[in-house]
Amino acid sequence: MKMKAVVATVITVALTSVVIGNAYYQKKQFYPSVVYLTNSNPSMAVMYLQAFILVLLMGKILRKIFFGQLRPAEFEHLIERSWYAITETCLAFTVFRDDFNPKFIALFTLLLFLKAFHWLAEDRVDYMERSPVIGLLFHVRILSLLTLLAQSDMYFIHHAYLFTATKGPSVQLVFGFEYSILIIMIVNILIKYVLHAIDSRWEAPWESKAAVLLYTELAINFLKVLLYVGFVAVMVRIYTLPLFAFRPMYETMRSFKKAYNDVVLSRRAIRNMNTLYPDATADELAAADNECIICREEMHSGAKKLPCNHIFHAACLRLWFQRQQTCPTCRLNVLRAPAPEQANANAPAPHANAPHANAPNANAPAPPPPTAPVPPPFPNMPPPPMMGWGMPPPPPPRPASLATLSVEELQRLEGTERRHIEARLQLLHEIQAMLNASVLLMQQYSNVVSNLPLNCSNVATQTEIHRTEPSPEPSPVRVKTDPDVVPTTSTYKPTAGPSTSTDYTFDPNDPTLDSNRDQSDADAEELRRRRLQKFKEIHSDK
Amino acid sequence: MMAGSALRRLMAEYKQLTLNPPEGIIAGPVNEENFFEWEALIAGPEGTCFEGGIFPAKLLFPPDYPLSPPKMQFVCEMFHPNIYADGRVCISILHAPGDDPTGYECSAERWSPVQSVEKILLSVVSMLAEPNDESGANVDAAKLWREDREQFNKIAKRLVRKTLGLPPAE
Numbered sequence: 001m002k003m004k005a006v007v008a009t010v011i012t013v014a015l016t017s018v019v020i021g022n023a024y025y026q027k028k029q030f031y032p033s034v035v036y037l038t039n040s041n042p043s044m045a046v047m048y049l050q051a052f053i054l055v056l057l058m059g060k061i062l063r064k065i066f067f068g069q070l071r072p073a074e075f076e077h078l079i080e081r082s083w084y085a086i087t088e089t090c091l092a093f094t095v096f097r098d099d100f101n102p103k104f105i106a107l108f109t110l111l112l113f114l115k116a117f118h119w120l121a122e123d124r125v126d127y128m129e130r131s132p133v134i135g136l137l138f139h140v141r142i143l144s145l146l147t148l149l150a151q152s153d154m155y156f157i158h159h160a161y162l163f164t165a166t167k168g169p170s171v172q173l174v175f176g177f178e179y180s181i182l183i184i185m186i187v188n189i190l191i192k193y194v195l196h197a198i199d200s201r202w203e204a205p206w207e208s209k210a211a212v213l214l215y216t217e218l219a220i221n222f223l224k225v226l227l228y229v230g231f232v233a234v235m236v237r238i239y240t241l242p243l244f245a246f247r248p249m250y251e252t253m254r255s256f257k258k259a260y261n262d263v264v265l266s267r268r269a270i271r272n273m274n275t276l277y278p279d280a281t282a283d284e285l286a287a288a289d290n291e292c293i294i295c296r297e298e299m300h301s302g303a304k305k306l307p308c309n310h311i312f313h314a315a316c317l318r319l320w321f322q323r324q325q326t327c328p329t330c331r332l333n334v335l336r337a338p339a340p341e342q343a344n345a346n347a348p349a350p351h352a353n354a355p356h357a358n359a360p361n362a363n364a365p366a367p368p369p370p371t372a373p374v375p376p377p378f379p380n381m382p383p384p385p386m387m388g389w390g391m392p393p394p395p396p397p398r399p400a401s402l403a404t405l406s407v408e409e410l411q412r413l414e415g416t417e418r419r420h421i422e423a424r425l426q427l428l429h430e431i432q433a434m435l436n437a438s439v440l441l442m443q444q445y446s447n448v449v450s451n452l453p454l455n456c457s458n459v460a461t462q463t464e465i466h467r468t469e470p471s472p473e474p475s476p477v478r479v480k481t482d483p484d485v486v487p488t489t490s491t492y493k494p495t496a497g498p499s500t501s502t503d504y505t506f507d508p509n510d511p512t513l514d515s516n517r518d519q520s521d522a523d524a525e526e527l528r529r530r531r532l533q534k535f536k537e538i539h540s541d542k
Numbered sequence: 543m544m545a546g547s548a549l550r551r552l553m554a555e556y557k558q559l560t561l562n563p564p565e566g567i568i569a570g571p572v573n574e575e576n577f578f579e580w581e582a583l584i585a586g587p588e589g590t591c592f593e594g595g596i597f598p599a600k601l602l603f604p605p606d607y608p609l610s611p612p613k614m615q616f617v618c619e620m621f622h623p624n625i626y627a628d629g630r631v632c633i634s635i636l637h638a639p640g641d642d643p644t645g646y647e648c649s650a651e652r653w654s655p656v657q658s659v660e661k662i663l664l665s666v667v668s669m670l671a672e673p674n675d676e677s678g679a680n681v682d683a684a685k686l687w688r689e690d691r692e693q694f695n696k697i698a699k700r701l702v703r704k705t706l707g708l709p710p711a712e
Binding site for chain 2: 072199210294295296316319320323328329331
């Protein structure tokens with residue numbers, strides 16, 4: 001690798017001397033030789049190559065001065081980012097092809113060159129956090145590099161501003177924008193550097209550093225997003241869609257979103273911890289060997305218990321939640337898990353209606369049918385898919401006795417009693433309405449059946465009309481909830497419901513009826529067409 | 543010294559590892575001035591091609607340890623699907639849940655403060671015994687492990703002899 005670089009350098013230098021020597025040999029004077037060189041394409045190609053090699057060499061020297069040896073990770077990172085940057089620069093050339101000249105290329109090369117040093121500085125400062133020893137040389141190098149970079153950025157922004165203000169929009173817009181992004185980057189690096197430097201000098205762990213870093217990240221990314229959006233808007237107005245800015249813009253937006261989520265999620269997790277999670281009791285601490293598994297130190301006070309019953313120091317948890325909102329031991333996502341107190345307050349989850357219903361039942365002094373299963377309090381909820389047609393819902397589990405409940409729990413039960421009774425009353429009303437509807441349906445059905453022999457030719461259409469017309473609104477929903485209700489009605493009104501004996505002939509579980517319904521669903525299209533035809537016939541007849 | 547809690551925890555782990563050392567593993571700070579850089583000696587697991595070897599590695603701990611994982615790097619020559627050419631170890635337990643260099647690890651296997659030096663080293667021992675040839679830290683080694691186990695074993699045996707300071711066989 002090293003040999004190749006040296007050989008390449010030597011070859012280019014040799015080539016350049018040959019080209020220049022040749023020009024001078026042919027023209028003998030300075031000015032004509034320059035003209036000759038610039039007019040000859042092969043000579044210019046060699047000159048460009050030489051310039052490129054010189055830039056690389058310059059970069060190497062500066063790198064040696066400011067960074068010393070690059071770590072492999074830094075080098076990989078640099079190469080990867082350079083490829084993206086070069087591709088995007090080529091894309092930018094396409095937008096500004098009218099301005100294409102050596103100066104233009106030189107400016108873009110310089111931009112890339114400076115960018116590379118920004119990236120390296122960023123990586124190096126990130127590394128501060130991990131490197132055990134930071135010498136004076138490191139501080140001197142980073143600080144002087146940051147000053148130098150900031151000054152050059154400021155100079156180019158200023159230049160771009162003046163140029164645009166006096167001569168109107170040009171490629172300088174891009175440079176102004178790029179250097180603004182770079183200066184924001186410098187600010188970010190500087191903040192990180194100061195934080196890491198303070199942290200490394202303090203004896204005590206600096207707990208809020210992570211939070212400060214998080215907020216810095218958020219603010220910096222917000223600024224960047226603003227800049228990118230502004231830049232794209234300006235470019236679209238003046239030139240065309242700046243494709244070359246899309247990838248960095250997308251990445252900035254993504255990291256802004258991530259920073260935003262991090263801030264929000266970690267804040268929420270820490271707030272949950274402070275407000276919802278209980279302090280661990282002495283017994284619980286003893287059960288966990290009194291050791292906080294995060295810092296491996298004893299827990300005396302200030303320990304919190306997560307919903308998964310794992311116990312940690314509150315301070316350790318706070319630091320961890322800034323990175324991850326999970327339990328360090330079992331990786332339970334603390335933001336998704338229900339908080340422990342809440343879980344106690346409405347013990348069964350609201351959608352599990354069976355245990356919910358037992359609460360008033362257990363509390364009421366003498367419920368009318370004490371052993372009867374109580375109707376579910378949410379009549380509009382579809383029955384659980386597991387329940388077969390006509391199968392009675394399993395009787396809800398009942399608490400052992402009222403004596404085991406604490407006073408608060410009893411009061412809570414009393415508080416919800418009224419709501420439950422109202423729900424039950426509403427349910428009864430609905431049952432009545434459903435039974436009425438089924439009677440109506442039955443009557444229509446028997447009407448149709450009795451009419452059958454009279455006009456045999458119209459059988460198909462007529463029954464279908466009768467069957468499908470009432471079915472869209474009352475039948476599918478009502479009939480579906482029916483089986484759920486059947487057992488309860490039979491217990492409340494043991495022999496006769498509001499319906500007559502016809503009620504029993506209309507069996508919603510009847511497989512033939514079921515399949516009929518399915519078929520009518522499937523044939524709905526066909527039916528509508530036939531019905532329309534019939535309508536037309538009637539109209540034409542009249 | 544930086545970050546006090548990290549230092550205290552590292553000291554606690556050092557004590558633990560010295561009092562109850564797991565089989566085939568020795569680890570401790572390079573010098574007691576700097577607890578953030580450790581040195582570990584790992585014996586090649588028995589019944590594998592690395593059997594008999596003693597592999598030195600170094601561990602670098604971040605100042606916010608144990609919130610972030612340490613980095614581990616073998617300082618001897620290694621040939622293994624999950625070890626980079628420069629000796630860096632690539633196993634999921636050493637990756638923070640946020641970043642995913644390989645793109646397929648589920649976060650349940652990642653670093654969390656519950657992990658420890660001992661668990662890392664034990665994972666590395668089992669990694670030596672059973673390479674994960676889907677992770678491409680060393681593609682050549684992964685390919686050889688999959689396709690030409692005999693050749694892989696031969697290379698491993700040579701490395702074992704090398705770590706012991708013996709001349710290569712034959």
